[in-house]
Structures are given as structure tokens and as C-alpha cells.
Amino acid sequence: MDNPSLIQRSLQHVWHPCTQMKRHETLPLVPIAKAEGVWLYDFEGRRYLDGISSWWVNLFGHGHPHIKAALRDQLEQLDHVMLAGFTHAPVVELSERLGALTGLGHAFYASDGASATEIALKMSAHYWRNTGRPEKCRFVGLAGGYHGETVGALAVTDIAIFREAYAPLVRLAATVPSPDARGAQPSESAVDVAHHAAAGLQSWLEQHHASTAALIVEPLVQCAAGMAMHDAAYLREARALCERYEVHLIADEIATGFGRTGTMFAHQQAGIRPDFICLSKGLTGGTLPLSAVLTTDAVYQAFYDDEVARGFLHSHSYTGNPLACRAALATLELFEQSDVLAHNAALAQRLDQAFAPLTQHPSVRHARRQGMIWAWDIDEGFDGTKPQPGFASRYARQAMAQGVVLRPIGNTLYAMPPYVLDAETAAHLAQGALAALQATLADKGDARD
Numbered sequence: 001m002d003n004p005s006l007i008q009r010s011l012q013h014v015w016h017p018c019t020q021m022k023r024h025e026t027l028p029l030v031p032i033a034k035a036e037g038v039w040l041y042d043f044e045g046r047r048y049l050d051g052i053s054s055w056w057v058n059l060f061g062h063g064h065p066h067i068k069a070a071l072r073d074q075l076e077q078l079d080h081v082m083l084a085g086f087t088h089a090p091v092v093e094l095s096e097r098l099g100a101l102t103g104l105g106h107a108f109y110a111s112d113g114a115s116a117t118e119i120a121l122k123m124s125a126h127y128w129r130n131t132g133r134p135e136k137c138r139f140v141g142l143a144g145g146y147h148g149e150t151v152g153a154l155a156v157t158d159i160a161i162f163r164e165a166y167a168p169l170v171r172l173a174a175t176v177p178s179p180d181a182r183g184a185q186p187s188e189s190a191v192d193v194a195h196h197a198a199a200g201l202q203s204w205l206e207q208h209h210a211s212t213a214a215l216i217v218e219p220l221v222q223c224a225a226g227m228a229m230h231d232a233a234y235l236r237e238a239r240a241l242c243e244r245y246e247v248h249l250i251a252d253e254i255a256t257g258f259g260r261t262g263t264m265f266a267h268q269q270a271g272i273r274p275d276f277i278c279l280s281k282g283l284t285g286g287t288l289p290l291s292a293v294l295t296t297d298a299v300y301q302a303f304y305d306d307e308v309a310r311g312f313l314h315s316h317s318y319t320g321n322p323l324a325c326r327a328a329l330a331t332l333e334l335f336e337q338s339d340v341l342a343h344n345a346a347l348a349q350r351l352d353q354a355f356a357p358l359t360q361h362p363s364v365r366h367a368r369r370q371g372m373i374w375a376w377d378i379d380e381g382f383d384g385t386k387p388q389p390g391f392a393s394r395y396a397r398q399a400m401a402q403g404v405v406l407r408p409i410g411n412t413l414y415a416m417p418p419y420v421l422d423a424e425t426a427a428h429l430a431q432g433a434l435a436a437l438q439a440t441l442a443d444k445g446d447a448r449d
């Protein structure tokens with residue numbers, strides 16, 4: 001199967017995600033033949049380092065032998081069975097382990113992040129209804145928040161381009177200030193920004209708590225907003241406010257979970273316990289679609305009743321798919337087999353050094369890192385001009401020419417690599433990222449976005 005025919009057939013019949021398809025008249029699709037470790041291989045044998053972990057899902061590299069072996073074994077035993085009225089070992093064991101890791105001992109499953117958001121929102125509102133307070137059915141999220149793109153999830157996703165066309169369909173949630181540390185005045189620290197943002201949340205809750213079911217946050221890093229990072233102090237204040245105003249706290253750890261921010265889960269850096277945790281992306285190590293919503297005994301008990309309608313009557317056909325659960329178990333085993341968090345801390349230091357020339361580049365503003373997430377805002381206007389349109393796509397193309405997959409969000413360049421870089425691949429990533437920046441800034445010819 002040659003590569004041009006795959007491109008043509010894809011453009012003919014595959015509607016690609018998050019894509020204006022007409023753009024592919026000028027930006028070629030990249031057919032991928034195979035993947036191994038940190039590398040994606042095309043049909044010509046060229047390889048590209050997966051610097052964003054295939055949309056933030058991969059943890060231990062592609063085709064990890066331990067996960068592959070677990071999947072093969074599971075396939076021989078049980079491919080799938082419906083989870084209503086039936087159960088199986090992978091889903092039981094995974095739920096036990098996730099409960100032990102988070103202290104939230106009840107797990108509900110779906111297949112994607114947006115569905116996890118929907119489940120958490122529905123469970124929260126239904127909890128209040130079951131406890132005699134049906135008026136608590138509104139939600140509040142942070143400016144720039146991203147929680148997925150189904151109609152329900154868009155209600156709490158504050159990113160205009162994803163939402164505008166569907167505004168009439170969406171029952172919009174309220175938005176309170178983001179604790180994004182880049183908002184600091186010259187005399188302020190990230191903790192000050194967190195404190196101001198928490199004050200904004202407080203004044204909103206003061207007025208609206210009686211009609212509010214839950215606050216939803218992406219702990220420590222608002223990834224889709226452009227890797228906006230905040231101090232853990234915000235999460236502590238938000239937890240206390242949710243407690244005081246009787247509002248659930250939903251931690252959307254879909255992107256930040258599984259070691260990505262330096263701890264197993266980002267909210268743990270604040271020493272808090274959310275009422276709901278949404279997980280997906282890294283949950284299966286980047287192999288199969290699976291998401292989970294974890295919650296407390298208190299929430300679970302509010303649904304436990306003789307009356308059917310007080311139960312959580314939500315389902316997906318593939319809820320708790322055994323193969324996906326087994327991939328998740330194998331991923332958790334990889335965390336147990338070695339001290340992944342300590343390994344990542346050392347790796348991140350080495351990458352900081354490798355990225356130093358990029359961090360010190362005159363066009364870079366707000367160089368920042370949280371765990372295994374690096375971000376740099378590119379100010380193309382260092383020569384006095386406005387940022388050039390189309391930076392993200394122009395940069396992505398230059399990065400591919402350097403053999404790295406890096407796709408900026410607006411003018412924010414970021415790296416979110418798998419945890420298995422060695423000295424050579426770390427150097428390749430850092431050098432490729434810098435060379436692509438230099439090439440992008442030098443070539444202002446094509447201003448298409």
C-alpha cells in the first residue's frame with residue numbers, strides 16, 4: 001500500500017478530528033505505518049519523535065511489550081461482555097486499584113474523556129436531586145477550561161472556537177477567573193494569582209451556591225488552554241470553598257493524571273480530595289479508549305435505594321471493556337515495577353538542560369514546566385510586529401521536517417513526551433524543537449493558519 005493512495009483515500013472517506021478538511025489541500029496528511037517506543041514511522045521509513053504523546057495519551061512509548069502481552073492474554077480469555085448484570089476480573093481489579101490510588105472507591109466507566117465529564121456532571125446534579133436539593137443543577141468552570149466537546153461537556157469548556165457554532169445547543173455553565181500564573185503582575189507570585197482567582201470563585205459561589213452542583217477544574221495545568229499552569233494553592237482554596245458552599249469539586253485529571261504533572265495525580269500536590277475524578281488518556285498507556293469517573297462513598301450512597309430511578313441510569317455499550325481495563329492494569333503495573341515518578345523527575349531535569357537554548361531564545365516568553373509538561377509562549381513580535389498568523393501550523397510542519405511531532409496551541413509551543421526518552425531521543429526532541437522554531441521564525445512566507 002503506497003503512501004499517496006492512503007492520503008487520497010483518507011481525504012475521500014475519513015473525516016479527521018479537529019480539522020478544517022480543506023486545509024489538507026495544502027497541508028499533507030501523514031500516513032503512519034507503525035510505531036515503536038517514542039517513534040512514529042511513515043511508509044518511506046522516516047521516523048518522527050512523538051513529542052506530544054499522540055494527543056497526550058501515551059506514557060511508556062508505543063507498543064510497550066508488557067501492555068501488548070497483557071492484551072494478547074486478555075484477548076484469549078474474554079474480549080467483551082456487557083457490564084450491566086455481569087462483571088469480570090479486569091474491571092474489578094482496576095476499580096480496586098484506582099480506589100486505592102485515589103481514596104475514591106467507586107468507579108464508573110466510559111470510553112472517552114468527554115463522556116467522563118458528562119458522567120461527573122450528571123452524577124453531581126443527580127446526587128443533589130436525590131438528596132432533596134434539585135435546584136443545585138448548574139456548574140461552574142475556569143476561564144479557558146477544557147473538558148471535552150460533546151454537547152454537555154461543551155457547557156463547561158471555555159474555548160470559543162470549539163463552542164461558538166454550537167452555542168444554541170449548550171446550556172452554558174458559569175466561568176470564574178483562571179489562576180493561570182502568567183497573569184501575575186511584576187510584584188506578584190503564582191500564589192498571589194491563585195489567591196485572586198480563588199477570591200473570584202468565592203464571590204461567585206457566595207451568590208450562586210444554592211443553584212450550583214459542582215465546580216470542575218483541571219488541576220495544575222489547563223492543557224488545552226495552552227498549558228496554563230497554576231499554583232496548587234488554588235486547589236486548596238477551591239476545595240475549602242466547595243466545602244463551605246456545599247458544591248462538589250470535580251477534578252478533571254484526563255490530561256494531568258498518571259504522573260504527567262510529577263505526582264500520580266495532579267490534585268495530590270495540593271493535598272486535597274476531590275468529590276469526583278475524571279480519568280482517561282494515559283489510563284491505558286495510550287493503547288485503547290477508556291475513561292473512568294471515580295467518586296466517594298457519600299455520592300455512591302445517595303444513589304443506593306430500592307427505587308430504580310434514584311440509581312445512576314447511564315450506560316455505554318462498551319462500559320468497562322475487558323481489553324481496555326486490562327491495558328489499564330498493565331499500565332498501572334508499569335508504575336509499580338519501577339519508581340516512574342522519580343525516574344521522570346530526573347528525566348525532566350535532563351530535558352530542562354536540553355531545552356535550555358530554546359528556553360533562552362529571544363522570542364520565548366513564560367517558559368514553564370510542570371512535571372513532564374514543558375511550554376513556551378512564542379512572541380513572534382520581538383522585531384516589533386504582531387504575532388504571525390498560522391504560527392502553530394507553520395511550526396508543526398517545520399517540526400515534522402526535523403523529525404519531531406510538536407503541534408503548538410496558538411502561539412504556545414509545548415512538549416509532552418512519553419516517559420521513556422533516553423539521552424539520544426531527549427537531545428533529538430530538544431534540538432528539533434529549537435531548529436523548528438528558528439525555521440518558522442525565518443520563514444514568514446505562508447501565513448495560512
Ligand SMILES: *Cc1c(COP(=O)(O)O)cnc(C)c1O
Binds near residue numbers: 114115147
Ligand atoms: C482531552 C481532554 C478531555 C476530553 O477527552 P476526550 O477523550 O478527547 O473526549 C477532557 N478534559 C481534559 C482536561 C482533556 O485534556
